[in-house]
Every structure is written in structure tokens, then in C-alpha cells.
Amino acid sequence: MKNPYEVLGVSQNATKKEIIKGGMTAMKQRIYTLQEIQLAQKQLLNPAKRLVADFMYPSKIKAKRPKLLSIDIKPENISINDINENAFDSLK
């Protein structure tokens, strides 16, 4: 099953007129066979089958433009030299 919208070169919101016109254009272009063009037209002019063609189009899910991330926490002023390494000296 070829994507009928692609065969006819029309958008997903094409009207009946655009579908018929698309068929004529496709025939002139000779990329697809006459049978493929007729099948594509038939499919898009049949609402149930057009529903199937629409099913084949990937949909975008709802997505908001996310904000850039931010961080307000600042490091405390402490260094490794401030630590007493012998704090737990086991030889005391």
C-alpha cells in the first residue's frame, strides 16, 4: 500500500478538488502507474480508507518549549586542607 497523499502530491488536509487535481498532475509526472494513481484517488475519496491513510501519517505529540535549566546553589568555602586527617587516628 503506497501512501496515497504522496502518490497524488497533496497535503493531509486536501479537498476533493485538490485530490482530483492531484491525480491529473501525478499522471503527467508519470512517477506512479495509472493504477497506483487511481487507487490513491479512490482511497482518499473514500472517507473510511482516507482515515487509514491518515493513520499512516506520524503525529506529533503535545510538547511545550522547555525553559533553560538554572541552578541557584553556590558552593561553600572549604578546602581539603581544612580537614584534620588524623581526626580518627587509631594509634592514639
Added chain:
Amino acid sequence: MEALIIIVIIGIVLLLVYLNKADTKFKNAIRLIEKKRFDEAQEALFKLISKHPLAVTKYAECFYIKAQELKNKGKISDAIEIYNKVLDSKKLLTSLSDKTSFNSIAETVFYEISKLRFDSIPSSNSEDKIKALKNNLDFIKNSEFNKSSQIPKLIEKHNELISKLYFELGQNKEKNGNLIQARNNYSNALNYCVNKSDLHYFNLVGRIELCKIKLNENIALENIKQIDKADTSIRNDFYFRYSIKLIKEGNLIEAENIIHDKLNFIDPEIEKVIKICWNNRILSTTDEISKINNQINEIYNNTASIDLLVSLYDSVTVKGNELNKVVPGILNDLEKLKPSLLNRILHHYNENNEYGKAINAIIKFPEFYNSPLLMKNLGNASFNFLKNNDITAKNYKTIISLFLTSAYSDKVMLSSLEETIWDDEYTFSLIEAVGSNYELHSEIPENVNYDEITESNISIGEAQKYLISEFENLLNEKVTEYELYNEVFKFYQDEKQSIENIIQIIPNEIVFATPYFAKRFNISNQIIDELENDFSEYKNEESLKAGIQYLNDNRDLWINDYFEAKKTIDALINSINQVDISKFTNSITARREKLIYKFETLVESMESRVIDSLNAIAKKKSSNETVLDLMKKSLEILSNNDRLKYLYSSYAVNLCVTKINSDKMTIYKGLQIMSSAYKISPNDSRVCTNIIALIQMNILDILNDRSTNISSVYSILDDIKANRSITFKNNADELLKTRNEILNKLPSEARISITSGANLNSNWRQLKKCLDYLAQLGALLQ
């Protein structure tokens, strides 16, 4: 010659006299020892050294007793001196001497000497003590008398003490900052350490690793488990220094883990370590956030590569969880990136016909199955994958289950509907839609209804069916291997049937999925719970049947019970088909039988399947006793089934007639089988006719002395006598006829005697008994 013999005899006599004399002297010496007159005893024994085998041993024993007395008085050096004389006595041994007894006392004495040397090591400094102990160890190891059973323990004591002394030395060196020598001493201590599972050993391991940290060397990570068993002070010291070392090496995450796991108590110095680790986290979080922000900018400038998009999409949750530890709430912000990332990733993959990758991206989206749009994308990606790729044993299950789950959702079709603008005034009806139910949708789009289909009210169900048939055509075209073809289509049909079944049964709004999909994405429990509820409420066994495919654990469920019961029936049928009585018996247990009887439809199915299988087998094997046994076993489960009773009786009659007529069965065995059939079908006319004939034959065999089972035959006849059916009685006159024929052949006197029963010998008594059975079994009344 005679003179020579006489000389030899005289020689032997003289030798005996000589030895006898030495023995007497030896006994006298022993008495002297007993009287503690050791010097005199030793003098006497010395003279007997070459004359008596125990003389040297007893001579040495005198020294031993003297040394023991000195030792008891605390005169240790004197005692050692005398003990040594025992060992010196070895040089007195002659070829006549008993070396075993001497060695025994020498080994005891050697242990005493070694022990005294160990006990008397001076309490000087550790190094001297170690030297003395090592000397004594050498002394012990090099002696020929170190065989006493107590010696190993003594060596162990030496080693323990040396190890402890090295440990002390190591600690002193470590305190003075001489870490290399300290570590060497600890290593020496470890070499002498006897018990590798005591505190001393664990402390040693701890000290060695502490020295390594202080020397800025790498520690042996495999020793950490042992350090955990060391003294708390060593453990804390080690982990604290180790965490600082890790910080210095830049491994702050590990340092943080050590503090959290091993030093989880409040202390100002530990707080400092925690602060340094936290600072590090803040810095790395700041860094990571900055990187992510750059990536976000790239995404919105459309300069992000697909690799970047995928890598960010895949790592968002892991990164978010890590960053959330420093910036609470940031995980949520990061998760919000996912839809946008997925849209871009899918766009790229769809443009490039990379549908397999598109599928993988979708199924990584959290709870993607709850989103009709993502399920639609999954459906078209699966369809397009099939269109562009070969179906293989590895991918067919995924592709089929994803597509079917998508196509069998009317919500998916509704979401697709919303994407298109129609120039005609079409409306759409869900009336024929699969995966649809009036109760399922509280809200549906304005142009959707549940009305009858017309030219302008378009059937969504028709669209779904068209889509599914297109997929089936494609599948048919794409699977070319014969073996895979069968496998793929069986799977397809099972998945399709299963999802159709649950859609038909479950009235609530849940995710309807095929079994493979449900199990793979962990949503089968919801389906199973719905089916269980349906059964509990309506006793609809179809719910349980539908649930079998969705089972994924052994929970206490109706579906599990149903499944086990169904498997039991399958096993029974299998054993019947294979004519295997032991398989039949093993398949059914009391518990399993009870399980089957919980489900009405299963009982019905079992009845018809068992009878059909037995019928088929009975036709194939017309006279097989195992088939009869299988029927009898089946009757134990289906005791009230008249069809099965009839089948059993008919088969029993045919079997007996065929086998007895061809001399392949005894008439006794025939009676046994027929009586069993009679118990099951007492009014079956063929059974009654045949059992009466067999009774006659068995009685005639007894009278003609041909029966070897007389008492068993009588027992069977007693059973029949007590349970004569109407049909039996109606046919029983044959038995009376036989009785009369027998009686008529007897002389009249005998007949009178038999009738009266007086003065009968054993043969006549047997005859009377048989005639009585014939009379009782053949009586019209009773």
C-alpha cells in the same frame, strides 16, 4: 654329626641361662627405680645395655623422672640439663635396644625442653623476644625428636606470639612515622598469623592498608571486607583517611559513598568531608546544566544532530535523577524535554525510513501505551517497518503485537481523525469499531457518534478492518520462509483472537493489548484483574479462558486455576489418544479433579472430549484391555455419564466375546470384566445375557474340576446375587434350566440327598453349592 648337634644344644642352653640372668638383673633395676634409687638403678641398667632391650630406655627414664622433679621445684635450667641427658642417652643404644620405646620417651622429653624454652623466653624488648622465639622454632623444627602430638600446638603458640610482637613493633614504627618499616613489620606479622578469621588478623590488614594510605599508595580494594571486621577505631581511621584520599584523587562520588555507608555518624571533621563532596556536586551539576542548556539551544536552532537528540532522550531520566539530588525539581523540568525530543527523533527516523529505530524510541517514552497519538505512531511505524524490512524470527512478535494493539484501539483511530480537516460534512460512527464500547468514552469528538452507518456517517470500524487486512496482506507477502510462515501466522491469529476476546469481555476503560504486548510492557495485571472481576461477578468462564494468554505469574487467581484444570484435561485426552493408562493416572489427582469441577464449561468440555477420544480409540482398537481400563478410569471422573457407561459396557461385551471365542481369555477373566460392566450398567441387556452365560460356564468349570479360582468366582456370584437387576432377572431362567439339566442327570437317590443336604461328601457338597447358586441367581422373585 651327633657331636655337632650336642654342641648346638649346649650353646642354646647357655644363651638362655645368660639371658635369664640379665632379665633378673633388669627386674632388680626396675625395683630400684620404683624405690626412687635412680643412681643405683642407672648403674645396674648401664651394665645391661648390651644385654637387655629396654635397658637404655629405662636408663633414660631415670633422667626423665629426675628432670620432672626439678621442673616441679622450679629449677628450670637444671631440669633442662637433665632432660638433655635423656636425649644424650641415644648414643648408648645398641642393636639389641628397643628403639621405639626409647624414641617415645625422647619425644616426650623433647616437647618438655621446647616448652620450657618457650616459657622461659626473657621479657626483654620485642625484637629480642622474636629472635628467641624464632631460635626455638628452628630448634624444634630441626630436631629428630619433634614428633610429639603436642609439638604442632607449641609451634602455633610461637607463631601467634611472633605475629603479635611484630604487630606491636609495627605500631611503634607507625607512631614514629617510619611507615615503610611499620608496613614491613605488619607484613611479617601477617606471615606468622595463624588464624585468618580473628580480630588480630583483621586489625593487621587494616593497619597495612592504613600505612599504604599514609604512604599515598593504592590500597587493595579486596581487603575492604576484612577491614570492616577490624576494631572500630581502625575501621573509622581507615575509612576517614580513604575518603580524603579519594577526594584528593577526584573521586568525590566514591568518597561520598564511603562517608554515607561507613562513617554515618555526626562529627565535625566528617561534616567537612561531606561539605567538600557537596561542593563538588554543585560544581558538576552546574557544569551538567550548562551542557544541557547548550543542547537545548542547539535543538531549537535546529542544529542538533540525531545522535545528540537520541543521546539526550535516552539519558534525560538518569541525568535528571542525579541532578535532582542537588536541584530538587529539576528532574521534572528535564522530563518535559522528552515529548519535544521524541517528536524530532521520530520526524528524523520517519524521513529516513528507519522505522525500527522509531519503534524503539516510542517504547522508551514513559507509559507510551496511554497516549493514543504515540500508539498511532507505533502502529504506523510497525506497518512501515514491515513494508520496508524482512520479517525474521527475532522481530515478528514485536511488530505484530505492536501493530495489533494499536489497530485494535478506537481511541487511536479517533486521534487520527482529529488530524484531518474534511471538506464534506462527514460524521463518523464508532458503532462497528473494534476496541469500542458505549461505556468506554465519556467524551467523544463532535463529529463522532454511535449511530447507524450511512453515506455521510462513516464507519470507523470499517477503516480499522481495512487497515488490519492491509497489514495481513503485507505480512503474507513478507514472510517467505515456510516454517516461519506457520509460526508467524499462528502467533498473529493467537494475538488477534486474544485481544478481540478481552475487548468483548472487559467493560471498563483500560489499555487493551495483545498478550505479548501486555507482558512485555507490564500491563497484563490490569487486564487479568478485569477478567477476574468479570468472572467473580458473572461466573463467565470465557473471561478465564481469555485470561490464560495474559498470565505472567502464579498468583492465587481464578485464571490460574482454570488454566491448570484445562491443562489437566488436555493431558487426559493426550493419554487416551496414546492409550497410556499410567499417563492418565498421573495426569489426574484429587486436587486437579476438584479444580476441573469448579468450572462448568470445562466439565462439559471434558465430558465430550473424553468420550469422543475414547470412542475414536475404541474404533481403532476393538479388543484392547488398556482401552477398557482407560474407560473405567474415565468413569471414576465422569461417574454419572450414561454415554460413557454405555461405551464401557459395549466395549466390555465385545472384548469378552471376541477374546473368549478365540481362546485368548479365560472364562474367569471374562466373568470378572463382565461383572464390572454389570456394576456400571446392570440393566444393559447385552451385559446381562453375557454375564448369565459366563456364570453358567464358570459353574460348569467348577463342577468339572477345571476352575482354579473357585472362591473368587463365588465372591463375584455373591455380589451379583445381592444386586440382581430387572433385566438380569428377566434373562435368568437360563440358569434354572441349567440347574434342572444337572439335577435330571443325577440318579434319584443322589437327587434326594442333594436336595435334603444330608450325608454329603465334599464333591457332593460342591455340587449342591453350585446348584444353589444357579437356583438363587435364576429365581424369578427375591
